[in-house]
Amino acid sequence: KRRTAEPYKIKAVEPLAMLSYEERKDALERAGYNTFLIDSHDVYIDLLTDSGTSAMSDRQWGALMVGDEAYAGSKSWKKLEQAVREVYGYKYVLPTHQGRGAENLLSQLKIKQGDVVPGNMYFTTTRAHQELNGARFVDIIIDEAHDPSYEHPFKGNVDIKKLESLIHEVGSERIPYVCLAVTVNMAGGQPVSMQNMKEVYELCQYHGIDVMLDATRCVENAYFIKEREAGYENHKIKDILKEMFSYSDGCTMSGKKDCLVNIGGFLAMNDEELYARSRELVVVYEGMPSYGGMAGRDMEAMAQGIYESIDDHYIQHRIQQVRYLGQQLIDAGIPVVQPIGGHAVYLDARQFLSHLSQEEFPAQALAAALYLDSGVRAMERGIVSAGRNKDTGEHNKPKLELVRLTIPRRVYTNNHMDVVADSVIALYEKRRNISGLRMDYEPPTLRFFNARFSPL
Numbered sequence: 001k002r003r004t005a006e007p008y009k010i011k012a013v014e015p016l017a018m019l020s021y022e023e024r025k026d027a028l029e030r031a032g033y034n035t036f037l038i039d040s041h042d043v044y045i046d047l048l049t050d051s052g053t054s055a056m057s058d059r060q061w062g063a064l065m066v067g068d069e070a071y072a073g074s075k076s077w078k079k080l081e082q083a084v085r086e087v088y089g090y091k092y093v094l095p096t097h098q099g100r101g102a103e104n105l106l107s108q109l110k111i112k113q114g115d116v117v118p119g120n121m122y123f124t125t126t127r128a129h130q131e132l133n134g135a136r137f138v139d140i141i142i143d144e145a146h147d148p149s150y151e152h153p154f155k156g157n158v159d160i161k162k163l164e165s166l167i168h169e170v171g172s173e174r175i176p177y178v179c180l181a182v183t184v185n186m187a188g189g190q191p192v193s194m195q196n197m198k199e200v201y202e203l204c205q206y207h208g209i210d211v212m213l214d215a216t217r218c219v220e221n222a223y224f225i226k227e228r229e230a231g232y233e234n235h236k237i238k239d240i241l242k243e244m245f246s247y248s249d250g251c252t253m254s255g256k257k258d259c260l261v262n263i264g265g266f267l268a269m270n271d272e273e274l275y276a277r278s279r280e281l282v283v284v285y286e287g288m289p290s291y292g293g294m295a296g297r298d299m300e301a302m303a304q305g306i307y308e309s310i311d312d313h314y315i316q317h318r319i320q321q322v323r324y325l326g327q328q329l330i331d332a333g334i335p336v337v338q339p340i341g342g343h344a345v346y347l348d349a350r351q352f353l354s355h356l357s358q359e360e361f362p363a364q365a366l367a368a369a370l371y372l373d374s375g376v377r378a379m380e381r382g383i384v385s386a387g388r389n390k391d392t393g394e395h396n397k398p399k400l401e402l403v404r405l406t407i408p409r410r411v412y413t414n415n416h417m418d419v420v421a422d423s424v425i426a427l428y429e430k431r432r433n434i435s436g437l438r439m440d441y442e443p444p445t446l447r448f449f450n451a452r453f454s455p456l
């Protein structure tokens with residue numbers, strides 16, 4: 001098989017810190033064994049998140065210079081609005097400072113106290129806004145999504161039976177919308193099939209319920225459809241995307257991922273009345289409907305990023321790079337979430353450190369050990385992230401105890417992926433030496449950001 005390479009060349013470089021073992025040990029101790037608290041200048045390869053960490057193209061950097069910073073009626077806004085209409089197909093668009101800005105508006109506009117919002121697995125900020133507005137989130141993802149080793153081509157799919165029985169149980173008037181994420185971050189970057197999107201949409205139309213997409217990683221989802229769903233193998237990514245969006249009434253978007261920018265987002269919809277109400281609300285929280293929380297230059301860069309993101313070569317390389325890392329780990333027998341998803345490789349820390357109990361924070365300990373070994377920064381997605389039960393005060397104990405190796409877009413080469421793979425494999429060989437952690441400081445909310453630990 002002929003090898004392929006990055007579909008871009010490098011025009012500007014950012015030198016990386018190469019700390020010694022002793023320096024990394026100091027940095028880790030200063031950070032209380034929490035990768036969120038490590039300074040970025042102490043990090044070699046930063047896989048904490050793919051959010052806002054993309055490399056922009058020369059055209060995007062050029063676009064910054066022509067940003068129109070007018071308070072009202074900015075030219076750059078017109079460009080962004082046009083890009084969203086053209087690529088995603090919605091009639092109305094409102095800019096927001098990032099994804100959660102759009103989630104806030106949507107939740108306030110549509111949710112009433114006592115409502116129920118079904119979704120294919122929760123995301124932290126999305127659920128927080130739904131709950132703040134009085135709704136209860138109900139997970140309607142297929143059961144297989146909660147099993148790290150279960151191979152399913154569309155592990156983000158909605159279980160139609162779960163959705164149907166929920167509608168019957170609570171009534172369609174209590175369901176303001178279905179929140180459908182494409183792809184599903186917390187399940188491991190897993191996609192939803194076109195067939196499933198269509199079925200969800202048809203069922204919801206029948207019951208008069210809107211389908212609102214969390215479109216954050218929608219281009220990655222489109223690529224999986226091209227690759228795995230019969231009938232789409234010869235379709236262009238842009239055509240698959242258009243069809244995906246046709247099975248929905250609107251979306252929230254974090255532009256920090258698939259729009260290839262460092263900041264920005266939007267709320268989009270087809271309903272004119274909802275749009276009129278959101279124009280009222282956006283000025284309260286974000287800014288004028290012609291900039292939301294963004295500068296003119298940010299909107300220029302995002303419009304350009306949206307067009308670049310639907311380039312078939314770009315997205316193919318993107319997904320292949322994540323898989324390139326994942327496959328090396330699979331070949332070495334490392335327990336990872338399978339199949340490999342769109343934006344990250346997830347280590348199954350429960351299996352990796354099977355000598356630790358969940359109360360010894362295996363995923364946190366593994367992320368710390370990885371940093372110490374090679375300066376690679378990952379993110380805990382397990383018991384620390386899950387927090388405590390509000391009523392009992394006990395730890396929530398999620399089934400998935402994971403370390404996320406999140407790959408920024410267009411930032412690292414496959415050589416960097418090799419370094420990461422070597423480090424994970426080396427750790428696996430000496431996994432018995434990795435001890436658990438004790439939590440010395442526990443913040444009351446969203447504890448994973450600021451908690452501090454020390455080795456047991």
Ligand code: F0G
Nearest residue numbers: 049051098099100123125185216254256
């Ligand atoms: N939805 C999904 C699926 C996300 O992954 C994120 C952010 C958001 C919404 C919120 O968007 O950050 O622009 O406000 N995910 C980041 C991550 C933080 O690291 O996974 P935002």
